[in-house]
Amino acid sequence: xxxxxxxxxxxxxxxxxxxxxxxxxxxxxxxxxxxxxxxxxxxxxxxxxxxxxxxxxxxxxxxxxxxxxxxxxxxxxxxxxxxxxxxxxxxxxxxxxxxxxxxxxxxxxxxxxxxxxxxxxxxxxxxxxxxxxxxxxxxxxxxxxxxxxxxxxxxxxxxxxxxxxxxxxxxxxxxxxxxxxxxxxxxxxxxxxxxxxxxxxxxxxxxxxxxxxxxxxxxxxxxxxxxxxxxxxxxxxxxxxxxxxxxxxxxxxxxxxxxxxxxxxxxxxxxxxxxxxx
Numbered sequence: 001x002x003x004x005x006x007x008x009x010x011x012x013x014x015x016x017x018x019x020x021x022x023x024x025x026x027x028x029x030x031x032x033x034x035x036x037x038x039x040x041x042x043x044x045x046x047x048x049x050x051x052x053x054x055x056x057x058x059x060x061x062x063x064x065x066x067x068x069x070x071x072x073x074x075x076x077x078x079x080x081x082x083x084x085x086x087x088x089x090x091x092x093x094x095x096x097x098x099x100x101x102x103x104x105x106x107x108x109x110x111x112x113x114x115x116x117x118x119x120x121x122x123x124x125x126x127x128x129x130x131x132x133x134x135x136x137x138x139x140x141x142x143x144x145x146x147x148x149x150x151x152x153x154x155x156x157x158x159x160x161x162x163x164x165x166x167x168x169x170x171x172x173x174x175x176x177x178x179x180x181x182x183x184x185x186x187x188x189x190x191x192x193x194x195x196x197x198x199x200x201x202x203x204x205x206x207x208x209x210x211x212x213x214x215x216x217x218x219x220x221x222x223x224x225x226x227x228x229x230x231x232x233x234x235x236x237x238x239x240x241x242x243x244x245x246x247x248x249x250x251x252x253x254x255x256x257x258x259x260x261x262x263x264x265x266x267x268x269x270x271x272x273x274x275x276x277x278x
Contacts, residue, residue, distance in 0.1 A: 002028050006221035009189075017188040020119040022222065023099040023112075026196060029218055034100060042103055046116065047123035049077050054124050067143040068158075070126065074141065075156030078117055082106065086113065086153030097198040110137040111195050113152035118191075132186040133164070135171035137194065140185065149183075193219055193226070209240055227257040231266060238273065247273050 005025045009017055020043050024036050053076070058069040078084045087096050087107040095101035095108075099115065102108035114130055114137050121128040127142040131149060138159065140149050149159045159167075161178070168176045186194070196219050203212040216233045223229065234249035250270045257263055 002032060003221065006218060009222045010220075010224045014187040014189050017192070017222075019115050019122075019188050019191060020099070022188075022192055023115050023195060026192065026218055026222075027098045027100040029214075030098070031100070036100075039100055039103055043119060046077070046082065046120050049081055050074075050120050050124050053077060063144055064146055067141070067146045067148055070121075070143055071141060071148050071150060071156070071158055074117060074121055074150070078113075078120055078152065079155035084108075084113055084116060084152070085155060086110065092202060094199055094202055097195055097202075099195075109195075109198055110151070110153040111191065111198065114139050115191065115195070117150070117152045117156065129185040130187075130191045132184050132190070132194075133182055134168060136167055140183075189223055192222055209236055213237055213240060213242070213245075225256060227253055227259075230256065231262060234266065234269070238269065243273050243277055247277065 002025055006022070006029070009022050009025075021040070024039050028034055028036055050073075053073050056069070056073065059066060059073065061069060083106045085107050087093065087105075087109070090096070091109070095105065097109050097112055099108075099112060102112045102116070107113075111130070117139055118128050118130065121141060129140050129142075131138045131140050136151075136153070138149050138151050140147050149164065151157050151159055164182070165178055168178060168182065196215055200212050200215040200219070203209075203215060213233065213236045216229055216236060219229050220226065220233060230249050230253035234246045234253060237243075237246035237249060247270065250266050250273070253266055254263060254270070257266075
């Protein structure tokens with residue numbers, strides 16, 4: 001059932017992807033016996049709390065006041081009523097990128113918390129998106145021709161240009177300056193891939209290649225046309241000695257990739273794998 005759900009997501013256009021529901025399916029992949037129903041009820045509770053609070057008179061204002069009111073409401077619900085916060089003590093804990101455990105513990109990575117904030121806002125039809133800011137995922141809420149950037153890891157705090165500039169310098173060095181690309185919005189599928197990439201990177205750092213391979217396979221379920229992940233799956237399977245899986249993944253990479261240097265490298269590796277399979 002879980003694989004079917006993820007493979008179905010892989011066929012959807014980005015706007016039709018249910019971000020929180022898909023993140024639950026990804027989390028359930030590691031715990032297929034865990035019921036998703038309690039977590040769906042929690043998502044519904046967030047939506048209900050937003051609906052009740054959305055009747056506040058302050059939201060009926062126009063312009064910047066209305067946007068500010070929506071930002072405060074979102075933070076009040078998520079960081080206040082539901083007590084979500086960033087895990088500063090154990091940032092690299094794999095639980096922080098598992099939406100089920102994030103809901104259980106009410107803490108997680110920026111991108112995991114962002115999924116819940118986005119779910120809350122979209123439950124009321126608000127326009128919101130992820131922002132692929134270097135090193136620290138944030139979200140952007142739109143209203144009445146205006147936009148505000150919020151940090152779910154820091155209780156939904158609104159970030160000004162100075163805050164973003166300082167964060168950029170902390171991540172990329174003192175000479176770094178804000179560029180338009182730093183504010184680029186990111187789609188639902190890429191948010192989910194960034195969530196899974198956090199898990200994959202930590203597993204590789206720990207030397208747990210079998211689990212890292214499983215994570216990449218899940219990423220390919222929801223993004224079957226992502227050539228880079230076919231290459232990565234092939235390389236990991238090759239290192240693990242899973243030659244048939246490596247052959248399949250690398251063949252798919254050659255069918256979709258346009259990077260000539262990588263295609264040449266993969267073609268040589270595939271030739272070696274085919275010889276070993278004979």
